[in-house]
Amino acid sequence: MPNDAAPSDGERQLSGGTSPALVVSHLTKRFGDRSAFEDVSFEVARGEVFGFLGPNGAGKTTTVRTLGTLIAPTSGSAVVAGIPLSAATGAEIRQLISIMPENPGLYVRLTVQENLELFAGLYSLPSPAARIAAALETVNMAARARDLCGRLSKGLRQRVGLARALLSDPVVMFLDEPTSGLDPVASRDVHDLIASLRERGVTVFLTTHRLEEAERLCDRVAILNTRLLAVGPPEQLRMQLFRSSLVVETAVRLPAPETVFTRDMGVDKWITEGDATYVLTVADPRMTAPRVNRALVAAGADVVSIAVSHHSLEDVYLQLVDEDPEAGR
Amino acid sequence: MIGLDLGRLGAVARKEMREYRRTPFIVGAMLVLPFIFLINPAIVIFVLSAAIKPAAAARDVGSTFLVLLVVPAVIPATIAAYSVVGERDQGTLEPLLSTPVRRGEILIGKALAPVIPSVGIAYLLFALVVILAHFFAQNPAVAATLSDGPHVLAQALFAPLLAVWSIGVGTAISTRASDVRVAQQLGTLASLPPLAVTALVSFQIVPLGVWTAVGFGLGLLVIDIAMWRVVAAMFDRERLITGSRAVKTTGVSPGDSVGPGQVRRIQA
Numbered sequence: 249m250p251n252d253a254a255p256s257d258g259e260r261q262l263s264g265g266t267s268p269a270l271v272v273s274h275l276t277k278r279f280g281d282r283s284a285f286e287d288v289s290f291e292v293a294r295g296e297v298f299g300f301l302g303p304n305g306a307g308k309t310t311t312v313r314t315l316g317t318l319i320a321p322t323s324g325s326a327v328v329a330g331i332p333l334s335a336a337t338g339a340e341i342r343q344l345i346s347i348m349p350e351n352p353g354l355y356v357r358l359t360v361q362e363n364l365e366l367f368a369g370l371y372s373l374p375s376p377a378a379r380i381a382a383a384l385e386t387v388n389m390a391a392r393a394r395d396l397c398g399r400l401s402k403g404l405r406q407r408v409g410l411a412r413a414l415l416s417d418p419v420v421m422f423l424d425e426p427t428s429g430l431d432p433v434a435s436r437d438v439h440d441l442i443a444s445l446r447e448r449g450v451t452v453f454l455t456t457h458r459l460e461e462a463e464r465l466c467d468r469v470a471i472l473n474t475r476l477l478a479v480g481p482p483e484q485l486r487m488q489l490f491r492s493s494l495v496v497e498t499a500v501r502l503p504a505p506e507t508v509f510t511r512d513m514g515v516d517k518w519i520t521e522g523d524a525t526y527v528l529t530v531a532d533p534r535m536t537a538p539r540v541n542r543a544l545v546a547a548g549a550d551v552v553s554i555a556v557s558h559h560s561l562e563d564v565y566l567q568l569v570d571e572d573p574e575a576g577r
Numbered sequence: 578m579i580g581l582d583l584g585r586l587g588a589v590a591r592k593e594m595r596e597y598r599r600t601p602f603i604v605g606a607m608l609v610l611p612f613i614f615l616i617n618p619a620i621v622i623f624v625l626s627a628a629i630k631p632a633a634a635a636r637d638v639g640s641t642f643l644v645l646l647v648v649p650a651v652i653p654a655t656i657a658a659y660s661v662v663g664e665r666d667q668g669t670l671e672p673l674l675s676t677p678v679r680r681g682e683i684l685i686g687k688a689l690a691p692v693i694p695s696v697g698i699a700y701l702l703f704a705l706v707v708i709l710a711h712f713f714a715q716n717p718a719v720a721a722t723l724s725d726g727p728h729v730l731a732q733a734l735f736a737p738l739l740a741v742w743s744i745g746v747g748t749a750i751s752t753r754a755s756d757v758r759v760a761q762q763l764g765t766l767a768s769l770p771p772l773a774v775t776a777l778v779s780f781q782i783v784p785l786g787v788w789t790a791v792g793f794g795l796g797l798l799v800i801d802i803a804m805w806r807v808v809a810a811m812f813d814r815e816r817l818i819t820g821s822r823a824v825k826t827t828g829v830s831p832g833d834s835v836g837p838g839q840v841r842r843i844q845a
Binding site: 279313318320338342343353356357358366368369371 | 679819
């Protein structure tokens with residue numbers, strides 16, 4: 249069956265090209281009456297690091313499994329690595345992608361080398377020894393090639409899992425919680441690796457609960473809670489959800505703050521937070537902060553600090569998930 | 578083989594063999610069980626008096642023959658029962674199924690690993706029993722019966738066919754079981770029914786001749802094929818991963834479902 253054969257280099261280039269790495273259109277997966285995810289649509293560009301966020305049970309892993317051709321969607325369509333998702337194209341898609349589940353799933357009675365040899369064989373890779381050596385080198389595991397996987401720490405197993413995911417030089421890599429349970433140093437190594445993958449043009453689909461990780465690594469993020477709540481670059485999601493604000497602290501409470509924090513200054517509204525701290529909603533913090541500072545000094549106030557308030561991706565996430573009716577169910 | 582990539586099939590089989598070699602339970606079963614099944618033939622060889630008439634001796638040899646066939650029937654089932662549920666247990670099933678490997682390549686690769694040593698051990702055991710009978714049996718009918726053409730042919734045919742059934746049934750149970758030990762116990766039990774077919778020959782209910790051996794061999798082949806069709810149908814990626822079978826996919830046009838207006842979309 250041609251669909252199950254490994255694509256030639258030419259075919260691979262054809263499925264590479266400049267088309268998006270992933271096109272997901274109204275994809276739905278139901279298990280009986282329960283929706284794992286519903287009406288999910290997004291695109292991921294080639295070479296993009298795309299974060300896929302959501303609470304437990306939101307359908308993230310099921311989405312990855314569906315795009316990885318492990319389970320069939322109930323409705324909707326998707327194009328993965330340039331190939332339409334269907335039962336007939338499963339093997340062809342799997343040849344071009346790699347999935348690293350949260351648990352790397354290594355054969356603990358086999359050595360690191362033997363684990364990778366198996367997967368090199370399953371992907372029908374040419375020059376498997378060289379590919380294995382290169383993958384191990386990338387994750388700094390070359391010296392541990394002959395160790396049994398059962399004797400490796402969780403962090404090292406995670407690295408072997410990443411080496412395995414890199415082995416076939418995939419067009420799209422699905423990483424499901426790659427830093428789960430890792431110490432900060434091991435997490436940093438994984439982050440560096442993802443950054444280097446981006447530089448190499450590999451599309452990374454990163455499922456994570458660690459929002460600071462997504463914020464740091466991802467070009468765009470999608471927030472899923474059975475339904476897709478938002479898609480976009482973290483910075484712009486922040487700007488869309490939260491107006492910019494300045495946090496002004498003075499030495500003592502202002503006698504008449506309404507005379508200082510005016511619309512003429514560029515302040516849309518303000519609230520008091522604590523004894524002598526004011527949060528100002530502004531359109532442009534860089535323009536407004538010096539004006540407010542001058543006005544405060546002119547009014548005789550002792551300014552302790554004026555800072556731009558940054559909303560994190562966590563704020564965006566919590567805001568979206570909390571306002572989602574699914575969250576209450 | 579049409580539609581199968583021998584490289585991938587070999588990769589699966591090599592991995593299985595490596596894992597088996599490093600699993601004490603499997604190595605122990607391979608080493609110890611054949612010796613246990615050697616006890617009955619040894620008794621027949623050493624104890625059967627020369628005074629017993631050839632027809633009666635042949636009946637006793639029949640039971641020996643049946644015992645020798647238990648080896649290829651039971652050992653592979655125990656091993657095969659581990660094949661899928663064991664992968665699920667150690668979390669390797671999903672990474673394995675995420676590769677381009679096809680169902681047939683996984684199933685045949687996983688089957689080859691236990692079938693080769695099991696049939697090899699069965700043949701070695703049979704050869705050992707025949708040699709022992711030739712040199713040590715008091716009753717000359719024992720060696721003569723064991724090494725006659727139909728018995729050798731039956732052993733040659735039945736051992737691999739029983740092993741293939743046994744692996745099929747073990748794998749089928751393994752795809753649905755949630756516990757390795759339960760899978761192994763059920764696999765061992767389910768591997769036994771085809772022995773009833775060979776028992777008809779062993780106990781001379783059906784006299785063993787060349788054509789009987791071939792006929793029974795074909796019968797076993799038919800049930801093997803039927804069993805493997807069932808195994809292939811049970812080996813469904815979605816079911817293995819999620820525990821529920823894939824529902825037929827229905828396409829929808831982009832406008833059919835809830836519009837994307839509820840999604841906050843921001844272009845980079």
